[in-house]
Amino acid sequence: MSFPGTVIGSDQILQLLDQAITETNRLGRQDLAGRLTAQRDQVTSGAWHVLVAGEFKKGKSALVNALLGVPVCGTDAVAFTAVPTIIRYGPAPAAEVVLDSGQRRTIDPAQAARYATEGAIGEEARLESVEVALPRELLRGGLVLIDTPGIGGGFAAAAAASTMRAMSLADAVLVVSDASQEYTAAEVELLRRAAEICPRLLCVLTKVDFYPEWQRILEINKGHLRRAGLTVDILPVSSVLRDTALQSGDQPLNAESGFPALVNRLRAQLAAQREAVSSTRAAEAVQSSLAQVAGTLDVEHAALTRPEEQAATLQRLDQARERATGLRTPDARWQHVINDRFADVQSRADEDLQARMRRLEQEASDRIKAGDPAREWAEIVPWLYQRTNEELTDAHTQMMKLINDVVEEVGRLFDGEVAMIGQLTGGGYQRPTAGDGLRLDQLSIRGPGKLELGMHAARGWSLSSSVVTTLVVATLHPGFLVVLPITAALGTVFAVKAVHGFKTARVEAARTEALRSVAGYLNQARVDANRAVQNILRHNRAQIRDYYLDRATELAMTAQAEHAATVRAVHADRSSAQQRASQTATDLARVTTLLDEAGRVRGVRPR
Amino acid sequence: MTFADRARALLAEAVTAYRGRPAERRLLAVTRHMDEPLRVAIAGRVKAGKSTLLNALVGQRVAATDAGECTRVVTWYTHGEHPSASAHPRDAEPRPLRLEPRGTALVLDLGDLRADDLNELRVEIPSSWLTRMTLVDTPGMGSLSESVARQAQEFLAGDTDRAADPDGVDAVVYLLRQLHATDVDFLEVLSDAQFSHSTPVNAVGVLSRSDEVGGGGPDAIEQAQRIATRYRDDPRLRSLVQTVLPVSGLLGEAGATLRPEEFADLMRLAGLPAETTAPMLLSADRFVAAPSVPVPADRRHRLVRVLGMYGLRLSLDALRQRGAAARRGDLVALLTRRSGLPELRRLLLTQFAERRDVLKADSALRAIDAVTRADPIDAAPWLRQQVERLRVSAHELAEIRLLTELRTGLVPAAPDQLAHMDRLLGGEGSAVGTRLGLPPEAPDAEVRAAIAASHGYWRRVAHSPLSEPVLVRAAEVLMRTCEGLAATLPPARATVRVAPPPE
Ligand SMILES: Nc1nc2c(ncn2[C@@H]2O[C@H](COP(=O)(O)OP(=O)(O)OP(=O)(O)O)[C@@H](O)[C@H]2O)c(=O)[nH]1
Ligand SMILES: Nc1nc2c(ncn2[C@@H]2O[C@H](COP(=O)(O)OP(=O)(O)OP(=O)(O)O)[C@@H](O)[C@H]2O)c(=O)[nH]1
Ligand SMILES: [Mg+2]
């Protein structure tokens, strides 16, 4: 199964990147070349997170194993997958477990499956996730597969909020159901909600080897999706056939398993996303790097050909250098803004969560006090799960929106600085600023949905600063995609029946007990959500700051280079000045051609 | 007077009190039902395999089963000499329906009636199983179709205002598929169970479709057994159902209805070399599509639908091993054994049928209670009071309540003590021997000794100053249980008094 690292349509952009890397290196800007190289890696193998989700025992883990042809995830008839497994490319098999304390521990990759089903290291520690690196061709292009524990009961399930969070951060989601029966109401509900927050959904119908009527189920399910207004495809597969085919090398059987079609589908989606997003960003990176190089060449050319302006130029460049250097200090305004705003977002998110949970607790306690909780417990629990999921998902979206605003503000501020520095250097070269003109709606394949904004912030497609967040996404740690249910599940809290039928004293006791467990559950829901908030904020803050620090450094380097070039021009003798002037003119022409091309790539990219 | 006799007497009084009122009809119906077979509902989520299991129990394909959503109306199956059926619309008189034989199945023709307008359907067919209990097929819960979901809910919630369904059902078989403890479905099942007043006495759980556990591998049934064992240990389930058994309705249905020509086709396939059949058995599609096989594709399609992949592999394996000597009866026996149906039948007979009178009496009390609330005539408060008194004083119900408490962990006792109590209360079956943990053939002397020992033991517990009040109450119930058991022994031996406890 080949899964080439490069993708259709990206050849052109890779060529452009390679040329730009050569140019920047030749002109002494190794820093810019480094950035472009990172961008190139992004195009060829940037992480592309695909979450595998669905109800219990539908064959999620078997699907991941069959995709990879290795039993890396635990599949079992009885034992359930307890924690997510995150599988990415690595030159040699390696595995780690992440403890719930955040600690990591190296494990034998062959044991990964066992850890994922046990979800703990004996009595010693609970796990949060298992991470595996495998030298599989399929993963080489950046595909990261995430096998998740099942959820039962759709959006009303205890784990639904964390699944939603994970879905909103993933690049694509495979929603798994099997051919034993058509979608239930809960499954359709979950799909509907998933479609709202997740860019690319693909449904998979598993176990088609076992069910003679799978084709009818497929048709019925398509009908359900249509009626729910979802345009999502369903691919039928059989992991069992795939395993047999891979063992025996039986090609027709492999085709029957449906996996080649699924792999092609994933590949095409990845390519589409690369084309739509990575290439655009790469073109932008090429533009902004080459613009700096071109600026330098332009300044040098001017200094060589119009020596009368040299003194004034040097003075301006001094100022520019100072400003650029100033941008790198912790005192720079943009840095303050990042710190302040993120602290602000943090406290607003905390307050928001707290308020929501308090409201919810009130609602729950009203409900409990109004009736006999022992009698109604089995209704109260799914209701509370559902309400909690709604609140948490909504809170998450709100926070993503806030982050988006901050990113935008910082971008604007920084761009302003850049523009000012650009005027000072004034080589007459119009520098494109970091994120100009790139609009989200041009990138997006679908129309904007309710949660669109938050999602884009998470993935880094912020409205005005798409470039910035390229890195935010690329380095998004899959740990954020971890799907773990709130452990204080309510279901077991008390023996439903026990109190049933007894009189008032019992009802009072039941109420007290119910209130206590609801409070415990909501508290844990809040703590878990808080932790997710902190992780996401910390990550975003660090990524944004690093990005702009790099840009500031580049700018300082550019000012420095222009200064040096001008000084060189001052000291140049007549003949070497002429020679150098014609050299810079040639260089500039070459760079300008490349710049135009990058502009064209960017221009045609958005569809 | 037994509890059942007293309930019957009270019912008669209620009938008198409501003479001439609409509720009279309902109470009379309840009275009639007291002598009829137990009514057992088959309930569960949509597609849990309810109709298939019903067919397996009845031994004939009477309930329609399908991959797509299927049962839309509550349907009662009772024993009758001649097959017949009727529809009971919500707003019109009942009308007869045609029941057409089609192959091995009986197909109900709804004509121009719409499922949504129907209250229920009634089907009568000759079936020895139905002489022992009437079965009720229900629409699945959790359906995407609103009206189906509502029907299921209404029925199980015991919507007792419906004239045609005066006293609901006496017992319930809950079908569960493999669920996770945090599964909301799981809670909903519990909730449904609660609505229908199920107790560990009148409800059993079935882990259905056991042949497809783990993707239907060769050890599917064994795995299903393991899952069922886990369920049995779940305190929430224990408070609602006596036990959970793994059952494959499909294998049971196939065993009960396997036709000679299907058997012949299977024999023909089993006679093919393994190199030919092995690739065919990889998938259902391959089995049907394989070229040049002596059994035509449409008949193979039928075989795989009737048996499922697991049943097909199992059958061909077994037939191949027996060779030409294989008989249809052997295969039927094998399918039936694997289906888990015999265990379910035994459980239904010992647990439900044996307690028929108590279950019926309890249903009757519920009906009286409901009637007095719906139509509060002058005598209503008195009737309700009597219901309450009967409930409190009936030792049979006290046993049931205690069993529920035991299973929900409300009784502070050591595990072996709890197991002992559970059995004595009939948690494993209400026959005297079963309750005492003795083999059925145990001589009377041994039975009496066991009763005496138990009685003595619980008396000590009841009188011990160290026992907590809850345990004391439990011990008192158990003492009465022992006394009741002693009273069932033949008169000649009844002279042997309960021995005083060895102090
Ligand atoms: N493999 C297997 N399939 C089964 C079993 N029982 C039922 N099925 C299949 O599951 C599907 C549904 O079976 P039904 O018996 O109609 O299920 P139901 O619970 O009555 O469904 P509704 O009435 O629609 O709620 C059919 O395609 C059956 O063949 C079983 O024990 N094993
Ligand atoms: N026949 C058949 N069985 C399958 C297929 N895929 C999975 N199974 C079986 O279904 C069972 C459950 O598969 P898993 O992959 O563990 O399912 P899961 O969705 O990961 O389960 P949880 O994570 O525990 O919710 C296993 O026993 C598998 O062997 C398939 O395509 N065909
Ligand atoms: Mg799994």
Ligand SMILES: [Mg+2]
């Ligand atoms: Mg049905």
